[in-house]
Amino acid sequence: MTTAREVAHIPDGVTKEAFLAALARFEAIVGAHNVLTGEERLTPYYKTMMPADDTDYATSAVLQPTSTEQVQAIVKVCNEFGVPVWPTSTGRNFGYGTYAQGTAKGHRHQVVIDFRHMNRILEVDAELGTALLEPGVTYQQLVDYLEANDIPLWVSCPAPSAIASPVGNTLDRGVGYTPYGEHFMMQCGMEVVLANGDVLRTAMGGVEGSNSWQVFKWGFGPYLDGIFTQSNFGIVTKMGLWLMPKPPAYKPFYIRFPDDEDITAIVDMMRPLRMANIIPNAVVFAHALWEAPAVIPRSKYYDGKGAMPKDAIERMKTEEGFGAWNVYAALYGTPEQVEVNWKIVTDAVKRLGKGEIFTEAELGGKEPFNYRAALMRGGMNLQEFGLYRWRGGGGSMWFAPVTVAKGSETLTQTKLATEILNKWGFDYCGEYIVGMRDMHHVIDLLFDKTDEEDTKNAHACMSELIEEFRKRGYAVYRTNNAFMDQVADCYGPVQRRINQTLKRALDPNGIIAPGKSGIGA
Amino acid sequence: MSLLDKSLRIAAVAALALMASGLAATARDTVTERLDDRRMFGSGREAFTKTCARCHTGLDSAVGPNLFQKEYDPEVLKYFARHGFGPMPAFTESMIDNATLDELAAYVARQGKGESR
Ligand SMILES: Cc1cc2nc3c(=O)[nH]c(=O)nc-3n(C[C@H](O)[C@H](O)[C@H](O)COP(=O)(O)OP(=O)(O)OC[C@H]3O[C@@H](n4cnc5c(N)ncnc54)[C@H](O)[C@@H]3O)c2cc1C
Numbered sequence: 001m002t003t004a005r006e007v008a009h010i011p012d013g014v015t016k017e018a019f020l021a022a023l024a025r026f027e028a029i030v031g032a033h034n035v036l037t038g039e040e041r042l043t044p045y046y047k048t049m050m051p052a053d054d055t056d057y058a059t060s061a062v063l064q065p066t067s068t069e070q071v072q073a074i075v076k077v078c079n080e081f082g083v084p085v086w087p088t089s090t091g092r093n094f095g096y097g098t099y100a101q102g103t104a105k106g107h108r109h110q111v112v113i114d115f116r117h118m119n120r121i122l123e124v125d126a127e128l129g130t131a132l133l134e135p136g137v138t139y140q141q142l143v144d145y146l147e148a149n150d151i152p153l154w155v156s157c158p159a160p161s162a163i164a165s166p167v168g169n170t171l172d173r174g175v176g177y178t179p180y181g182e183h184f185m186m187q188c189g190m191e192v193v194l195a196n197g198d199v200l201r202t203a204m205g206g207v208e209g210s211n212s213w214q215v216f217k218w219g220f221g222p223y224l225d226g227i228f229t230q231s232n233f234g235i236v237t238k239m240g241l242w243l244m245p246k247p248p249a250y251k252p253f254y255i256r257f258p259d260d261e262d263i264t265a266i267v268d269m270m271r272p273l274r275m276a277n278i279i280p281n282a283v284v285f286a287h288a289l290w291e292a293p294a295v296i297p298r299s300k301y302y303d304g305k306g307a308m309p310k311d312a313i314e315r316m317k318t319e320e321g322f323g324a325w326n327v328y329a330a331l332y333g334t335p336e337q338v339e340v341n342w343k344i345v346t347d348a349v350k351r352l353g354k355g356e357i358f359t360e361a362e363l364g365g366k367e368p369f370n371y372r373a374a375l376m377r378g379g380m381n382l383q384e385f386g387l388y389r390w391r392g393g394g395g396s397m398w399f400a401p402v403t404v405a406k407g408s409e410t411l412t413q414t415k416l417a418t419e420i421l422n423k424w425g426f427d428y429c430g431e432y433i434v435g436m437r438d439m440h441h442v443i444d445l446l447f448d449k450t451d452e453e454d455t456k457n458a459h460a461c462m463s464e465l466i467e468e469f470r471k472r473g474y475a476v477y478r479t480n481n482a483f484m485d486q487v488a489d490c491y492g493p494v495q496r497r498i499n500q501t502l503k504r505a506l507d508p509n510g511i512i513a514p515g516k517s518g519i520g521a
Numbered sequence: 522m523s524l525l526d527k528s529l530r531i532a533a534v535a536a537l538a539l540m541a542s543g544l545a546a547t548a549r550d551t552v553t554e555r556l557d558d559r560r561m562f563g564s565g566r567e568a569f570t571k572t573c574a575r576c577h578t579g580l581d582s583a584v585g586p587n588l589f590q591k592e593y594d595p596e597v598l599k600y601f602a603r604h605g606f607g608p609m610p611a612f613t614e615s616m617i618d619n620a621t622l623d624e625l626a627a628y629v630a631r632q633g634k635g636e637s638r
Contacts, residue, residue, distance in 0.1 A: 036614075044603050044611035064615060066555060094610060116615035119561075121553045136615075140571055145553060162575055163616065295582045367582040382575035385584045388608030450607075 003027060005037045009060040009109035011084055012102075019060070022081040026063055026111075029073045034117070036062035045091070045099040045112060049388075049396040050482045051447065051458040057100035057481060059086070060109040064117045068237040071193045074113070075235070078511040079195065084110040084521075086513045087235045089135035089168030091116075092160050095398040095444065096172065097481040103515035104482065110513065113235065115167075122238065123214070126151045129243045130188065130214035135167040135236060140380055142166065146243075153243035154377055156180035159384035161375070167239045171229050172478060175433055175440060177375040179332060180244045181282030182435055189213040189240035190225050195507035200224070200234065214240035230478065231499075232513035233506045244378075249338040252330040252373035254358045255349060256323035262354060263325050263414060264407035267432070267439070269352050270327070271405045274434055278341050281376055283329040286431040287414075288313060288322045290444070293390035293429060294368040294383055296320065307422040327355070328372040387429060393448025395458055397483075399465050401474045403432065403439040413441055413474065420468060421445065424461035425454070440477055466490065481515075488518025561617075565624025568617050573602075573625070576609070585609060592633040595626035602626075 002017070003024040010019045026035050036042055037060075045062060046054050063085070065071050078085055086101035091114060093099075101110040119136035124145065131142065139155055140162040146153055156176035158169050169176075170183045180186045192200045203219030204212045217225070228234050257266060266285055273279045289308070292298075301319075302312040317324065331338045331345070349355045363369035371383035388396060399417070403409050410432065418428040421443070430443040445465075447458035459482070466486050469475065475490040488496055499519045503510070510521025562568035576584035585608075588598075599622055605611030617625065 041614065044605070044613040044616075047605045047611045062613075090616070091613070092610070098610075114613065114615050116613070117555070117557070120555050123552065141556065162571055163610070367580075380571075380575070383582070383584060385576055385608060386582075389584060392607055394605075394607035 007037050007060060008039060008042075009055075009058055011060050011109045011111065012106050014082055018081045019083065022077055022083045023061060025077040025081075026061075026074065029070050029077070030063055030065050034064040034066075036064070036114075045114075048098045048100045048481075049095055049394060049449065050097060050100065050480050051395060051397070051449070051455045051462070052104065052482045054100075056104040056108055057097070057102060058109060059099065059101060059112040062112045062114050064114050066118050068191065068193060068199060071113070071235055071237055072197045072199065075193060075195055075511065076197055078111075079509050082509060082511070084511050084514050085113050085235075086110045086516070087113040087115065087135075089115045089171070090138055090163065090165040091168070092164040093168070093172060094160060095396045095480065096478060100481045101513065101515075102481065103484050103518075105485070105515065107515035107521070118237070121145050124149075124151060124153070124243075125214065126153065128215060129153050129245055130240060131166075131243055132189070132214055132238060132240045133167055134238060135165060137167065138163060138165050139378075143378070143380060152246040154178060154180075154246050155243060156183060156186065156378050157375070157380070159375060160382065161378075162380040162382060166241055167236060170239060170241065171236060173229050174478075175282060175435075176378065177282045177284065177328075177372075177433075178244055178378050179280035179282075180242065181433075183241075184226075184229060186242040187225065187239060188215065188217050188242060189238075190228060190236055191238035192228050192234035192236050194234050195509070195512055199237075202228075214242075227502065230517050232516040232519055233502060235512060247332040247334075249335040250330060250332055250377055251338050251342065252328070252360060252369075252376050253345070254363060254369055254372070255327040255329075255355045256321075256358070257325040257327070257355050258317075258323055260324045260414070261411070263410045263432075265352055265354065266325055266327060267405060267407040267410055269348055270329070270434065273345065273348060274405070275437070278331075278344050279329045280332060281330050283327065283434040284372070284431050285434070286326045286328065287428060288317050288324055288326070289427050289429045290387070290431045291322045291326045291368055292316060292320065293388075293446075294371065294386040297392075298390045298427075306425040308427050326368075328369075328376065330373075330376040387444050387446065390427075390429065391446045391448055393450045393454070395447035395449035395455060397445045397458065397462055397480055398442060398478070399445050399462060400440050400442045400476050400478060401469050402477050403441045403474070405434060405437055405439050410439075410441075412472075413469075416468060416472070417441075417443055417465065420465050421461060424457045424464075426458070426461060484515065485518045562621055565621050565626070566628045568621050569625045569628060572612070572617065573629075588629050589632040593626075593630050595623070595630045598626040598629050599623075 002020045091099040102108045115135035118134045123132040139157040156178040173184045190202045204210045301316040302308045331341045374381040432439040448454040470490045479487045514521040577588045579587045602612045
């Protein structure tokens with residue numbers, strides 16, 4: 001049996017006949033309407049922000065399963081016909097590839113599994129603050145559910161909140177801005193369809209009749225959940241996560257620092273407060289060139305070629321009231337706890353002798369404070385997409401090296417990144433997101449994808465950033481499809497080999513997302 | 522109450538009924554039905570509010586231009602939604618299905634013409 005469909009792309013290494021035969025089998029599994037081919041239905045899946053030809057990352061077809069059993073049947077067909085599939089939850093991985101699949105090297109045109117239609121909220125335990133979700137559930141859907149049922153729990157979301165998914169974000173080890181901001185740390189229990197069609201429930205999920213799948217992460221024996229994140233070892237069809245009890249009091253605040261060098265003192269002042277959970281959330285130190293894009297276009301202060309000159313940045317800071325560094329943090333708890341902690345925070349700032357502190361009283365309703373305050377309580381918001389308007393042209397890559405939470409580190413990293421970015425004509429649009437003891441130094445490499453030269457430079461710049469940082473012992477925590485091999489190399493040959501060994505054992509035919517994170521077929 | 526809210530309420534009521542009958546007295550039975558194509562959003566207007574309007578806020582600080590200040594042909598709006606545009610992401614059918622997008626586009630087009638609904 002085959003199908004009469006027209007297909008624009010065929011997965012590398014698969015014949016047209018085999019592909020059409022596989023599509024017919026997919027149609028029988030998910031229904032013809034849930035097998036997407038053809039320009040019109042696939043167009044929204046093609047747009048990436050990477051400095052690459054989108055055709056190299058274009059999917060050959062999209063499947064929209066609605067059950068775990070359908071996914072099991074899909075992998076059987078994939079094995080039979082050698083067809084690779086790239087699972088996505090909601091596919092909003094902007095700046096990390098969006099719906100792109102493969103790494104353009106022999107693994108092009110994989111079939112995308114779009115889980116958006118598999119979108120049941122399977123459980124919310126209001127007492128324990130746990131949820132069990134299918135991958136297609138968006139943050140918006142979860143928030144709507146909690147609100148409709150008066151459940152006083154908060155989600156922790158990344159900046160694309162409303163349109164992204166807890167499962168997809170957590171599987172790429174993304175971050176949010178609440179005290180639960182390190183999302184994978186708050187994940188508990190998974191259901192995974194393996195390449196051989198087995199359905200694995202991790203940890204307590206393996207115990208028949210257990211009711212602790214969403215409360216105890218480790219189970220017995222090797223802890224497996226981690227190997228299914230940023231990987232291609234399985235397809236996740238359910239995920240448990242923890243939700244934060246809504247605190248009686250919430251106090252977001254902003255501290256403005258005038259000088260670039262202040263970052264050192266900021267980090268050292270905030271670290272003890274964060275480690276002692278006085279400030280419990282994923283705090284952000286945003287540079288002026290991250291603060292500005294959220295609210296104004298670059299052209300307001302500079303319309304020329306190359307990186308924005310220092311004097312234009314200074315003029316913008318003065319006129320718009322941006323700090324060189326802009327700190328966003330929040331306090332959570334009972335009103336009494338918040339009051340005590342507020343004194344500790346304001347005393348610390350006073351002792352530093354630098355930094356002006358603002359709260360909702362002065363900045364409520366004003367951007368960017370407004371959107372930061374929303375994100376720090378898991379509120380739906382898309383204001384940060386202003387970054388993409390900064391230069392225009394729709395090109396973006398996150399360069400996000402891991403940093404230790406020490407002031408001494410930040411000057412080196414910020415200076416190095418700025419030098420390399422400026423050399424290629426790009427701005428340092430960066431911020432530090434504070435973890436427990438680390439920081440994600442997140443830089444948005446923004447470029448004009450409609451301009452060939454800019455696009456070429458962006459590619460070269462990203463490559464140089466990765467390499468120069470590697471030479472100094474730094475590496476990124478996540479990357480887009482075009483740079484997965486280079487980043488995997490930073491982590492050394494032994495890690496590459498063990499990943500490949502696991503891949504061969506779990507997916508001998510290499511049908512799940514070959515190339516992902518530098519792990520081939 | 523939107524359709525979405527309604528289906529969630531029904532699920533919650535069903536869960537309560539289960540608890541009352543002592544079948545499974547935990548909050549774990551709050552299973553929602555699958556929001557299939559049509560009910561991912563209760564209406565085109567709700568889809569607009571929960572996606573487009575988060576960037577096209579109509580405020581000075583908005584990420585995207587005010588869509589209520591121009592007269593758009595609904596087809597143009599649909600084209601932008603499916604293709605994206607520079608900073609604006611493209612929206613798949615699985616995010617906003619065709620029927621909802623038709624409603625959404627008609628809703629935005631009416632606003633541009635200064636009609637109240
Ligand atoms: C302005 C802006 C700000 C951003 N801010 C943040 C931020 O604060 N924090 C942050 O983390 N990110 C941020 N991002 C990046 C990104 O948009 C989010 O991380 C987003 O949540 C990822 O998209 P998604 O949730 O749809 O996941 P998906 O795209 O669905 O998934 C991501 C990847 O995980 C894997 N995957 C997904 N589902 C499965 C599955 N079921 N089985 C196996 N593997 C799977 C796939 O490889 C997929 O490519 C930002 C982007 C923009 C544009």
